[in-house]
Amino acid sequence: MKELRIGIIGTGMISNRHMTIWSHIPGTKVVAGCDIDQAKVRAWGERYGIPEEDLYVDFREMLKRDDLNAIDVCVHNNLHTPVSVAVMKAGFPCYCEKPMAASYADAKIIYDAAKATGQKLAVQLSSIYNLQTRLAKKMIEEGKLGKLYHARSVGHRREGRPGFDMPNFSRDFISKEIGVHGPLCDLGIYHLSQMLYVMGMPELDTVFGVSSADYYQDPRLLPPGLTYDVEDLSVGIATFKNGVSLDIYEDWAMHMDEVGTSFIAGSLGGLKLLDVDTSGGDLALSKERRLAGASAQKPTLEFFGYEDGMKTSKVINCQENGRREVLADPRMALYNDNQVHWVAYLRGELDDSSRIDSPYIAMETALLSDAIFLSQAQHRSVTGEEVRAMSQSVALRRQETPWGVIEYDF
Ligand SMILES: NC(=O)c1ccc[n+]([C@@H]2O[C@H](COP(=O)([O-])OP(=O)(O)OC[C@H]3O[C@@H](n4cnc5c(N)ncnc54)[C@H](O)[C@@H]3O)[C@@H](O)[C@H]2O)c1
Secondary structure: OOOEEEEEEOOOHHHHHHHHHHHHOOOEEEEEEEOOOHHHHHHHHHHHOOOHHHEEOOHHHHOOOOOOOEEEEOOOHHHHHHHHHHHHHOOOOEEEOOOOOOOHHHHHHHHHHHHHHOOOEEEOOHHHOOHHHHHHHHHHHOOOOOOEEEEEEEEOOOEOOEOOOEOOOOHHHHOOOOOOOOHHHOHHHHHHHHHHHHOOOOOEEEEEEEEEOOOOOOHHHOOOOOOOOOOOEEEEEEEEOOOOEEEEEEEOEOOOOOOOOEEEEEOOEEEEEEOOOOOOOHHHOOHHHHHOOOOOOOOEEEEEEEEOOEEEEEEEEHHHHHHHHHHHOHHHHHHOOHHHHHHHHHOOOOOOOOOOOHHHHHHHHHHHHHHHHHHHHHOOOEEHHHHHHHOOOOOOOEEEEOOEEEEOOO
16 A cells, blocks of 8 residues: 655644544555744644654645645635645645635635546545434435424534633634634534535525624633634524425533534434534544543434334434444444545545545535525525625635745635
């Protein structure tokens, strides 16, 4: 097996999770890294044993190398479009963090760039690579829920605004210029994409949405000169052309103990989706923790319906069953992790018909999230067609860095 030599762009927090996962994937090696912050990329290089000559502050220099096979993009939200497009135009396959982009228009720019360049693109969506999602999708396809009519996409934190009252996280999460949006474009992306995917990617009909940023902001938590510029709550109601409705609730902070979970309801049964994977599953854990059988999360399904003519409910621990599934059929491991899946696609072990099309799912998820924001701006519900036409690119075209300006061309 030929070694896959990978370069990483953006050596912040999430790059560490990617590095842990890369360390578990045989035949892959991260050989170069780039961050606009020299001290940061040097510390990262030391942590992972990557020598100084393979560290860059300007990713365009790294992309001139001819000994890299793939690029992993770990910059923040509003840089996904400019950097991913540059990566693919330079001739590299691209793995991009979520959200694909802050607007539908920007997500489509990435999607179209992959088609135009012929490069293999994937978007990190950990919630769709696990048994919870596969089983929910299969149960729906087999008709176990009957005719679907309503679903709910939910995420809640009592108080957890990354970069604000979660200080270890990047401040970019709460910046309009870089993070762009709050919880809906953060954990909401995992919940929305999972719902769309398990329901078979229904075509969007209408959306009404509102967002706010009214949860108390303790002024002592923001250093002078910084502001909290994004939402802390987004809610909406969407309808699809197949008649199904979806209510959407995503917050980062709410004075409330719990707001329920995501679910899907049909004429014959309902499915609750508990502890949806937002943290990368088993491979995101160190080798020691994996061997000890630890789980980052425990995705679980609860089914409510009829069996033998009687009302019944049952619980499926998807993490444990998922491990057994892989023991029985090792190929299923290809469907349990984003990075493993992308590598299998790059190596030709998966093709366009057998892989999960994360770029398409991520782009349609961006359509839904953008619809919530556009609906609020218009003070009315919007149709899917309108959002496709109205959505604007907001991605950075010019970036000031500690060493100069990067002009992006996309
Ligand atoms: N932190 C998490 O737990 C987490 C989880 C899942 C997904 N994500 C996603 O990952 C992305 C990054 O998040 P993060 O928390 O790692 O942010 P971060 O700010 O810690 O890391 C981003 C890094 O990119 C660097 N960067 C910016 N512009 C660059 C450029 N032009 N070239 C090279 N480097 C550049 C920054 O200096 C920074 O070090 C976000 O889109 C986020 O939604 C983060």
